[in-house]
Amino acid sequence: MDEIGQKLRAARIEKGYTLDDLQQITKIQKRYLIAIEEGNFGALPGDFYVRAFIKQYADTVGLDSDALLTQFQQDIPDTQPQEYVDQSVENKTRATRAIENNPGIKLRRYLPQVIIVLLVLVIFGAIYWAIIQQSAGEKRAIPVQSSAVSVSSKKESKSSSSSKSSSESSKKEESSSSSKKDDELTVSVAQASGSTQAVTVKNMPATGNKLKVSATGAAWVAVMVNGTTTWQATLAAGESQEVDIPDNTTTFDVRSGNALGTQLELNGKTVDISSGTSVVRTITFTADTTASSSSSSSDASESTGD
Missing domain, CATH: 1.10.260.40 (lambda repressor-like DNA-binding domains)
Structure with a gap:
């Protein structure tokens, strides 16, 4: 020994x-x-x-x-030899090239421009059709009395259409505002129980989730998904690291050798793990799928009502 x-x-x-x-x-x-x-x-x-x-x-x-x-x-042996660093850089470079050459990503990149062009074409087509209709209407011989009735009818129709459009627009804005609040990501942190602590995430996206790990004191931290370590490091005070959570992950663990000196953020939301006195701690994140199921049922009900 x-x-x-x-x-x-x-x-x-x-x-x-x-x-x-x-x-x-x-x-x-x-x-x-x-x-x-x-x-x-x-x-x-x-x-x-x-x-x-x-x-x-x-x-x-x-x-x-x-x-x-x-x-x-x-x-004590040195950590992360130059060969490991070189391999990590090469692997990241290959991953970046694979992402850049993905046809699906290229399509998504240009999709907004394609949509804008289509919208412009539709608008120009509608204007052209309106001009043709107006020109055809001016060529018809319409009695004075009939013209007056027609104009009055058009005014009433426009007024009714404008009122209906305003009402529908107001409903859409209210629905959009309510939907944004319902879809907002929220994080609920339970009181630490010994060396474990539970975190419930509401409205957690299926993809693109990022966990930021920061250290106020030296801490060894690891992120584990389905029992497999996807990232780990020893962070000095003041250091931080952003970790990508794999797509379609509904639960993952964060293990810290110094929980009192570790700070966490999920998709920009602060995860307050300051409660509890255990230094070594496992924090389990779980996505709350109840809200998503309820929202889907509500949307289906509204669609049936319409």
């Missing part, structure tokens, strides 16, 4: 934690905890996990993780 492992083990025993207790709190497998205490860093899944797990272990048993990592820096 090396010196850093002895120090961590002593702090754990002083806290009264067994390895099973520590596994339950940190969610780090027991065999990795044993490997850390014995200094067998090669048994961990990768160099990055060495620093992350030691940091989480230290924070949980009440040690200053930053000071500990600095003190034993020469004994």
Whole structure:
């Protein structure tokens, strides 16, 4: 057992934690905890996990993780070698090229211009048709009395049409305003219960969701979807990272080794996880599909009524 492992083990025993207790709190497998205490860093899944797990272990048993990592820096493997960075950059470049060459994305990019051109053509066609109709009407010989009746009838028709149009426009604006309020994304955060905390998201879009993770103090943070880690990093105080949530995701977890020093935002909405005293915490986000089902039923009812 090396010196850093002895120090961590002593702090754990002083806290009264067994390895099973520590596994339950940190969610780090027991065999990795044993490997850390014995200094067998090669048994961990990768160099990055060495620093992350030691940091989480230290924070949980009440040690200053930053000071500990600095003190034993020469004994801990460096994280993210240049080869990993190069591969990450190349993978991102390939992903960007694939997105740019996608025909569906290109079509969506030019769709607004196509719609505008079609609208202009429709407007010009309506104006041309109105001019032709007006010219044809002027050529007809209409008695004076009949003309007066026709003009009066047109005025009444225009007045009635204008009133109806104004009423329909008002209804559409009210409906649009109500729809926007109903469709607005809202976030409800429950009181933390031990090392877990629940977050309910109403009107969460099926695609394009982004989670911003910020650190007010050094924190190890991971985002997990369906039990698979999609992103993880150790953030220093003042650092932040924006994480893309996969499309059609209805639930995902955020694990933090320092929840009190972690801030979260979902699609620009602040997620207040400040309640609770647990340092190591798992925050579970769940999309509330009840609102979407209710909205769909309401829309169907309105459509039937119309």
